[in-house]
Amino acid sequence: MIPETWYTALSAVLFVIGVVGVVIRRNPLVIFMSIELMLNAANLSLVAFGRRYGSPEGQALVFFVMAVAAAVVAVGLAIIVAIFRVRRRLSVDDLSLMRW
Amino acid sequence: MNVLAFAVVALLAVASALAMVLVRNPIHSALFLVVNLFCVAVFYLMLGAEFLAAAQVIVYAGAIMVLFLFAIFVLIPGKEETGPDPRRSTRVLAAPVGAILFVLLLVMLSTRFGQPVPAGAVDGGVASLGRLLFTDYLFPFELTSVLLLAAMVGVLVLARRGPS
Numbered sequence: 001m002i003p004e005t006w007y008t009a010l011s012a013v014l015f016v017i018g019v020v021g022v023v024i025r026r027n028p029l030v031i032f033m034s035i036e037l038m039l040n041a042a043n044l045s046l047v048a049f050g051r052r053y054g055s056p057e058g059q060a061l062v063f064f065v066m067a068v069a070a071a072v073v074a075v076g077l078a079i080i081v082a083i084f085r086v087r088r089r090l091s092v093d094d095l096s097l098m099r100w
Numbered sequence: 101m102n103v104l105a106f107a108v109v110a111l112l113a114v115a116s117a118l119a120m121v122l123v124r125n126p127i128h129s130a131l132f133l134v135v136n137l138f139c140v141a142v143f144y145l146m147l148g149a150e151f152l153a154a155a156q157v158i159v160y161a162g163a164i165m166v167l168f169l170f171a172i173f174v175l176i177p178g179k180e181e182t183g184p185d186p187r188r189s190t191r192v193l194a195a196p197v198g199a200i201l202f203v204l205l206l207v208m209l210s211t212r213f214g215q216p217v218p219a220g221a222v223d224g225g226v227a228s229l230g231r232l233l234f235t236d237y238l239f240p241f242e243l244t245s246v247l248l249l250a251a252m253v254g255v256l257v258l259a260r261r262g263p264s
Contacts, residue, residue: 001102002102002103002106002146005209005210006106006110007143007147008209009206009209010110010113010114010143012202012205012206012209013114013117013202014113014114014117014136015205016198016199016201016202016205017114017117017118017121017198018117018121019198019201020121020194020195020198021120021121023191023193023194023197023198024121024191024194025121027126029126029129029130029168029171029172029175030120030121030126030129032168033120033129033130033133033168034120034121036133036160036164037117037120037133037136040136040137040140040160043140043152044140044143044144045209047143047144047147047149047152048147050149051147051148051149056225056228056229056232057232059149059151059152059229060229060232060233060236060237062149062152063151063152063155063229063233064237064240064241064244066152066155066156066159066160067244067247067248068244068247069159069160069164070159070163070164070248070251071247071248071250071251072251073164073167073168074167074251074252074254074255075251075254075255075258077167077168077171078254078255078258078259079258080171080175081171081174081175081258081259082258082259084175090175093186093187
């Protein structure tokens with residue numbers, strides 16, 4: 001039996017990789033994928049904690065996170081496609097319109 | 101045997117995550133993310149969450165990644181990150197900041213949250229999850245369908261060609 005701490009440590013590793021990916025990449029699609037990576041890391045730790053405390057509620061929470069992630073990806077990709085339709089370049093550095 | 105399996109899959113998960121972030125071609129990034137999502141599904145199986153493992157493969161590795169690949173194919177990038185990075189000095193800071201974040205997370209996770217339940221007493225199967233979703237979490241569950249409908253309508257509005 002693997003101790004749950006290993007799973008949570010692994011999820012910390014994956015989360016940090018996702019954060020670094022959001023910071024260092026310029027392509028909004030890859031940034032989106034890094035966000036998905038972070039969501040997955042959080043899900044993994046939720047399931048691990050759920051098993052640790054013997055409750056299926058962690059899994060229920062992960063279920064809702066998955067549903068929300070699906071909605072987020074659909075809307076986010078539609079926004080990215082809409083932005084790309086207006087300006088032909090695809091780099092987050094160009095999108096400073098809403099920055100004050 | 102268990103530890104060996106965990107180590108192999110964990111290594112695969114971390115390696116695919118790193119490759120996803122570092123590889124330049126976004127299509128390769130998406131495929132590495134698929135590998136990573138499968139690894140997470142294997143972890144769910146190891147943790148006794150069979151339903152979530154199946155949902156992970158179907159929803160994430162199936163639906164969401166197909167959406168990503170579709171978006172990549174529509175936008176035809178692959179060349180946009182070849183030029184010199186105008187903000188390189190800022191982005192180099194990502195490594196130390198990430199390391200600090202990792203240490204903070206480990207410190208946070210190593211605190212004792214309470215007494216763990218002995219293994220075997222855990223009821224994490226599909227039946228208990230389903231019972232929980234349709235009793236205690238019935239309202240959030242129904243709300244999820246409204247959210248997905250709203251997302252669908254929003255995507256249609258966003259993707260429609262405007263009058264201009």
